[in-house]
Amino acid sequence: MSELKYLLFLGCAIPYRVTSYEISARKVAQRLGIEFVDMPEYNCCGLPVEPISYEGMLILAARNLCVAEQQELNLVTLCPGCASTLKKANKTLKEDQKLREKINGYLKEVGLEFKGTIEVKHLVHVLVEDVGFERIKEAVKKPLTGLKVAEHNGCHLLRPSKIIGFDDPENPLMLKRLVEATGATAVDYMDKTQCCGAPIVGVNEKIPLQLALDKLRNVRAAGADAMVTVCPFCHMMFDMNQPRIERMFNEKFGIPVLHYPQLLGLAMGLTPEELAMRELRVKPSRILELIK
Amino acid sequence: MAEGTGIQISELDPKFKYELRKVHGAEKITICFQCGTCTAGCPIARFSDVYRPRRILRMAQLGLRSRLLSSEFIWLCASCFTCVDRCPQDVDIAGILRTLKNLAAEEGYLPPVYRELASNIMKTGLAYRIPELRLKRREQMGLPPLPKANLEVVRRLTEVTGFSRLIQAGGE
Numbered sequence: 001m002s003e004l005k006y007l008l009f010l011g012c013a014i015p016y017r018v019t020s021y022e023i024s025a026r027k028v029a030q031r032l033g034i035e036f037v038d039m040p041e042y043n044c045c046g047l048p049v050e051p052i053s054y055e056g057m058l059i060l061a062a063r064n065l066c067v068a069e070q071q072e073l074n075l076v077t078l079c080p081g082c083a084s085t086l087k088k089a090n091k092t093l094k095e096d097q098k099l100r101e102k103i104n105g106y107l108k109e110v111g112l113e114f115k116g117t118i119e120v121k122h123l124v125h126v127l128v129e130d131v132g133f134e135r136i137k138e139a140v141k142k143p144l145t146g147l148k149v150a151e152h153n154g155c156h157l158l159r160p161s162k163i164i165g166f167d168d169p170e171n172p173l174m175l176k177r178l179v180e181a182t183g184a185t186a187v188d189y190m191d192k193t194q195c196c197g198a199p200i201v202g203v204n205e206k207i208p209l210q211l212a213l214d215k216l217r218n219v220r221a222a223g224a225d226a227m228v229t230v231c232p233f234c235h236m237m238f239d240m241n242q243p244r245i246e247r248m249f250n251e252k253f254g255i256p257v258l259h260y261p262q263l264l265g266l267a268m269g270l271t272p273e274e275l276a277m278r279e280l281r282v283k284p285s286r287i288l289e290l291i292k
Numbered sequence: 293m294a295e296g297t298g299i300q301i302s303e304l305d306p307k308f309k310y311e312l313r314k315v316h317g318a319e320k321i322t323i324c325f326q327c328g329t330c331t332a333g334c335p336i337a338r339f340s341d342v343y344r345p346r347r348i349l350r351m352a353q354l355g356l357r358s359r360l361l362s363s364e365f366i367w368l369c370a371s372c373f374t375c376v377d378r379c380p381q382d383v384d385i386a387g388i389l390r391t392l393k394n395l396a397a398e399e400g401y402l403p404p405v406y407r408e409l410a411s412n413i414m415k416t417g418l419a420y421r422i423p424e425l426r427l428k429r430r431e432q433m434g435l436p437p438l439p440k441a442n443l444e445v446v447r448r449l450t451e452v453t454g455f456s457r458l459i460q461a462g463g464e
Binding site: 013017019040043053055056099109162170193194200202203204 | 315316317335336338339340364367368369370371372373374376377384386390391393394397402403405406409410413417418419420422426427429430433434435436438439440441442445446448449450452453454455458459
């Protein structure tokens with residue numbers, strides 16, 4: 001078995017607002033024998049800068065990739081936005097020699113050079129491709145039998161498929177299988193692959209809130225007890241914004257939204273406290289009763 | 293382009309598509325044949341009256357440069373990449389939208405949120421300014437301290453790429 005050792009790229013949104021994701025991911029990784037080495041130092045992946053300047057995005061991403069190359073470790077992120085940005089920069093700079101030379105010209109100014117020696121993965125990619133379903137199932141001590149879970153893949157875990165190269169974006173099954181590995185039942189719902197809308201919240205709130213409303217309605221209609229996300233931004237849309245959506249549209253949902261590592265952690269026998277479930281905006285008390 | 297607004301020949305910049313075609317990600321602008329697969333599957337178009345990727349690509353092909361770059365709707369792409377994965381012509385629609393946004397930013401059209409995120413990156417290395425209290429709290433919760441970004445390096449890189457100029461231009 002290959003060594004499950006990665007450099008952990010935390011990004012911005014998780015330390016800013018979604019600590020529960022980081023806490024639960026670290027706990028679950030430890031149980032699975034995944035070693036996270038913390039970045040000695042990093043900057044934003046570059047995603048928010050891409051609309052302003054493509055080169056600005058590439059340079060911020062490349063600089064992080066250089067740090068990882070120096071550590072001789074593959075990068076793992078918990079945020080699919082970071083994963084897809086770093087993957088895109090990594091792939092583009094490996095393949096496009098002209099662009100690489102240009103970016104390396106800039107990096108030289110700070111004594112760095114992009115060499116293209118590492119890979120970038122999201123936690124879900126690591127769980128599916130490197131850890132494997134068998135090992136995850138073995139780590140499940142308390143199967144969540146009877147719990148109905150609606151998984152939300154989000155976009156950047158899967159798309160653009162030419163860059164990500166994981167699962168089938170039109171009919172994604174990997175996160176579903178990860179949910180099933182916990183003993184829970186993964187329920188299908190309408191428009192499962194629809195975007196949460198979070199990336200445009202800063203320029204237009206109305207559309208993302210309508211997208212989130214649509215998602216919550218579909219999840220409720222499918223009879224799910226909870227939702228699962230693997231992205232800090234999707235999580236904010238469905239968990240943090242849920243009370244607001246309920247007030248705005250005068251509809252009650254009360255659907256707990258767990259980070260996938262929280263769901264897996266519960267199935268591993270970790271306590272809700274250890275998994276920082278208290279941090280969730282929509283209280284998961286009902287599902288904790290269900291799985292007792 | 294608002295409904296019912298006619299197009300004046302004088303508005304068209306026939307070279308615009310060639311300008312776009314030179315940019316990484318926008319190379320295939322001229323081969324979009326307007327099938328509408330992008331708009332049909334677009335989650336934003338579903339809830340917006342103004343955001344239509346097919347129309348944006350057509351406007352770009354026609355050369356409606358200033359209408360596009362000064363528009364608010366180019367900023368509504370959520371970069372979900374559904375259209376990119378589905379385009380039968382393999383046009384990187386999100387890449388074209390990004391190119392339009394980059395050109396708009398150069399002309400000083402930049403929604404305040406991006407200026408703020410970018411200025412946070414230049415000041416702290418991260419897109420959000422994380423309050424001290426929260427940094428302390430993460431350690432109380434048993435997490436390792438968050439490393440401070442090397443701001444000298446970040447600043448230098450934003451300068452050499454000309455990116456810092458775009459943030460300052462247009463002013464705060």
